[in-house]
Amino acid sequence: xxxxxxxxxxxxxxxxxxxxxxxxxxxxxxxxxxxxxxxxxxxxxxxxxxxxxxxxxxxxxxxxxxxxxxxxxxxxxxxxxxxxxxxxxxxxxxxxxxxxxxxxxxxxxxxxxxxxxxxxxxxxxxxxxxxxxxxxxxxxxxxxxxxxxxxxxxxxxxxxxxxxxxxxxxxxxxxxxxxxxxxxxxxxxxxxxxxxxxxxxxxxx
Numbered sequence: 001x002x003x004x005x006x007x008x009x010x011x012x013x014x015x016x017x018x019x020x021x022x023x024x025x026x027x028x029x030x031x032x033x034x035x036x037x038x039x040x041x042x043x044x045x046x047x048x049x050x051x052x053x054x055x056x057x058x059x060x061x062x063x064x065x066x067x068x069x070x071x072x073x074x075x076x077x078x079x080x081x082x083x084x085x086x087x088x089x090x091x092x093x094x095x096x097x098x099x100x101x102x103x104x105x106x107x108x109x110x111x112x113x114x115x116x117x118x119x120x121x122x123x124x125x126x127x128x129x130x131x132x133x134x135x136x137x138x139x140x141x142x143x144x145x146x147x148x149x150x151x152x153x154x155x156x157x158x159x160x161x162x163x164x165x166x167x168x169x170x171x172x173x174x175x176x177x178x179x180x181x182x183x184x185x186x187x188x189x190x191x192x193x194x195x196x197x198x199x200x201x202x203x204x205x
Contacts, residue, residue, distance in 0.1 A: 047072065047103040051132040054156060055179035056145075057081065058126040067182040068163060069175075071132075074099055077175050078168060081182050089175045090168040098162070105158065106131065109151040111139055118143030127156070128181040142181075 050072045057065035065081035078090040111131055118141070125145035129152075132138055145153060 045100045045103070047100065049103050049106060049131060049133045050135070051130070052102065052106070053128075053130040053177055053179055054159060055128040055177065055182040056125055057182045059124055063125045065182045067177045067179050068159065069177055070094065070099070070102065072099065076163070076166060076168075077177070078163065079175060079177065079182060086168065086170075089171050089173060091171050091175075092163075092166045092168045094166070102159070105155045109149070109155060114139070114141055114149070114152070116141055118147040118149070120144070121146040126181045128179045130178050 051070070053067065053069045055067040057063060062083045064084045066084050067079045067081075069077040074094050074096065076092040076094055078086070078092070080086040080088060080090070112133075116139075121144045124147075127141075127143050127145055127148060129141040130138060131141075141152075
């Protein structure tokens with residue numbers, strides 16, 4: 001009987017060992033799934049900005065009259081008015097990674113603390129920015145490109161380079177934007193000149 005008990009004990013230990021291994025394996029799978037869910041939750045970034053509108057136009061030269069409008073629905077709207085390769089209204093889309101990157105860039109330049117006006121120069125590119133954030137707050141910035149902080153112009157140049165890679169489609173819809181700088185000022189030169197009536201010269205004779 002004693003010689004028979006040894007294999008039985010070994011078999012019991014073997015079964016017990018397999019059971020423990022299975023439990024560890026199950027626990028490892030559950031832990032992996034939980035960590036995976038946690039990582040997925042971390043990927044979803046909570047951005048404070050809902051919409052960014054960037055417009056340019058007006059200088060002593062052929063500066064582009066244009067406006068770029070990007071929002072949290074991942075929609076891009078563009079209007080080229082003058083001195084651009086694309087005249088008219090266009091629409092496109094971006095992915096969430098691009099939107100997150102744009103938000104991070106604006107957060108890095110501390111957009112909330114920027115001045116509302118940077119207009120120390122007069123002969124360079126006119127620039128206007130609207131930033132909608134935290135639901136109902138708006139940051140409105142007016143300026144000339146030479147007066148704007150370098151960090152702001154760096155973001156703008158990155159944005160201009162990025163939209164060149166986008167697949168825009170022209171639309172017949174007349175898109176509206178809150179900015180005004182992309183609208184050329186039309187001046188009626190003749191109508192704006194005031195001619196004084198001929199004066200009656202006094203005769204000193």
